[in-house]
Amino acid sequence: MNKPETLIIQSDQPEKWQKILSDLITDPKDLLDYLQLDEAQRPASLMAQTQFPMKVPMPFAAKMRKADWGDPLLKQIWPATEEEIVDSRYVTDPLAEADSNPMSGLLHKYHGRVLLTAAPHCAVHCRYCFRRHFDYEENAPSRVLWQRCFDYIGADNSIEEVILSGGDPLALADKQIGWLLDELESIHHITTIRIHTRLPIVIPQRITNELIEILSLRKVKIVMVIHCNHAQELCSDSRHALNTLSSIGLILMNQSVVLKDVNDNADCLVELSRKLFSVSVLPYYLHLPDEVAGTAHFDVSRNRALNLIAQMQTRLPGYLVPKLVKEEPGQPSKTRIG
Numbered sequence: 414m415n416k417p418e419t420l421i422i423q424s425d426q427p428e429k430w431q432k433i434l435s436d437l438i439t440d441p442k443d444l445l446d447y448l449q450l451d452e453a454q455r456p457a458s459l460m461a462q463t464q465f466p467m468k469v470p471m472p473f474a475a476k477m478r479k480a481d482w483g484d485p486l487l488k489q490i491w492p493a494t495e496e497e498i499v500d501s502r503y504v505t506d507p508l509a510e511a512d513s514n515p516m517s518g519l520l521h522k523y524h525g526r527v528l529l530t531a532a533p534h535c536a537v538h539c540r541y542c543f544r545r546h547f548d549y550e551e552n553a554p555s556r557v558l559w560q561r562c563f564d565y566i567g568a569d570n571s572i573e574e575v576i577l578s579g580g581d582p583l584a585l586a587d588k589q590i591g592w593l594l595d596e597l598e599s600i601h602h603i604t605t606i607r608i609h610t611r612l613p614i615v616i617p618q619r620i621t622n623e624l625i626e627i628l629s630l631r632k633v634k635i636v637m638v639i640h641c642n643h644a645q646e647l648c649s650d651s652r653h654a655l656n657t658l659s660s661i662g663l664i665l666m667n668q669s670v671v672l673k674d675v676n677d678n679a680d681c682l683v684e685l686s687r688k689l690f691s692v693s694v695l696p697y698y699l700h701l702p703d704e705v706a707g708t709a710h711f712d713v714s715r716n717r718a719l720n721l722i723a724q725m726q727t728r729l730p731g732y733l734v735p736k737l738v739k740e741e742p743g744q745p746s747k748t749r750i751g
C-alpha cells in the first residue's frame with residue numbers, strides 16, 4: 414500500500430468530529446458563559462493556563478451540569494488556581510519517562526510491549542494528566558521517525574504488543590490510523606495492538622463508519638482502553654460509540670484515575686463500573702494520581718483508595734472491580750496497591 418507523504422493529512426471535507434476537534438473551547442470565559450457560572454466564585458489560574466492551556470471539546474462540555482462548580486467533569490478540565498501550589502514531591506516527569514525513551518515517539522519500559530506516542534495532541538486537557546509536561550511536539554511523529562519505531566519493534570522479537578497512546582491516537586486521521594495498523598500488523602511477532610484513547614468519551618462522533626471499517630477484520634487482536642472517570646461521562650452518544658466498537662469484536666476496557674472531589678467515593682465508582690459494563694467495557698486500572706507538578710489538589714491517599722476498592726468488592730462481581738495501581742519509575746510493571 415502507498416504510504417502517505419506526511420502523517421497529517423486532512424481530507425477536503427472535514428468530518429463532523431474534525432470540526433469539533435478544531436473548535437475546542439480554550440478560553441475559560443467561554444466555558445463560564447456556556448455553563449452559566451460565576452467566575453468570582455472560582456477563578457482560573459493564568460499561570461496554569463499558559464503552561465497547559467484549557468482544551469475542552471463541546472460534546473464533553475455538554476455533559477456538564479449548568480451553574481454547578483461542583484460538577485465532576487468541570488473539575489477535570491478547569492485550570493484551577495490550586496495548580497500553582499508548589500510541593501517538592503510533585504515533579505514534571507514523575508515517571509522518569511525520559512529514561513525509557515530510546516527514540517522520539519517510543520517508550521519501551523515493560524517486557525513484551527512498547528508504547529508509541531502516536532499523536533502530538535489530545536482532544537482534551539485533563540488537569541491531572543501525568544503527561545502535562547511531556548514534550549509532545551518533540552515526540553510528534555513524522556514519517557522518518559515512524560520508520561525508526563517500526564525498525565526498533567521489528568528488530569526485537571520479544572515485543573508482542575504495541576500500544577498507541579497519548580496524545581490521543583484517535584485524533585489522527587483515518588488514513589493515518591489505517592496506515593499505522595497496516596505497518597504494525599506486517600511485523601510478524603506483533604499479536605496485539607492496543608489503542609489508549611479518551612475520544613469515545615470526549616468526542617464520540619469520532620467513531621465513524623470509516624473508522625469502524627479500518628478497525629474491523631484485523632489479523633491482530635485490537636484492544637481499546639478508554640479513559641472514563643465518572644458515569645456522567647457516558648452520554649448516549651458515547652454509549653452508542655462503545656456498543657459499535659464492541660460489535661466488531663474489539664476488546665474494550667477502561668482506565669480511570671481516582672481524583673479528589675471527582676470520583677473518590679464508592680457509590681460513584683460502583684456506578685461507573687456498572688454503566689461501563691452495560692456497554693461491554695470492563696474495568697482495567699484505577700490509577701492513583703501521579704505526583705505531577707500542579708496536581709496536588711487531586712490527591713487521594715493510598716489508604717483511602719484501598720478503602721474504596723474494598724467497598725467496591727463488597728458490592729460488585731470481581732470482574733467489575735478495577736485493579737488499583739500506581740506507576741513507579743524503574744519498576745517492571747505498574748505497581749499493584751494492596
Ligand SMILES: *Cc1c(COP(=O)(O)O)cnc(C)c1O
Nearest residue numbers: 520521522523526527528576747
Ligand atoms: C502503562 C504502560 C504500558 C502498559 O502497561 P500495562 O500494564 O500492560 O497496561 C506500557 N508501556 C508504558 C511505557 C506504560 O506507561
Ligand code: SF4
Nearest residue numbers: 535538539542579611
Ligand atoms: S486524554 Fe489522557 S493523555 Fe490526554 S490530557 Fe487527558 S489524561 Fe492526559
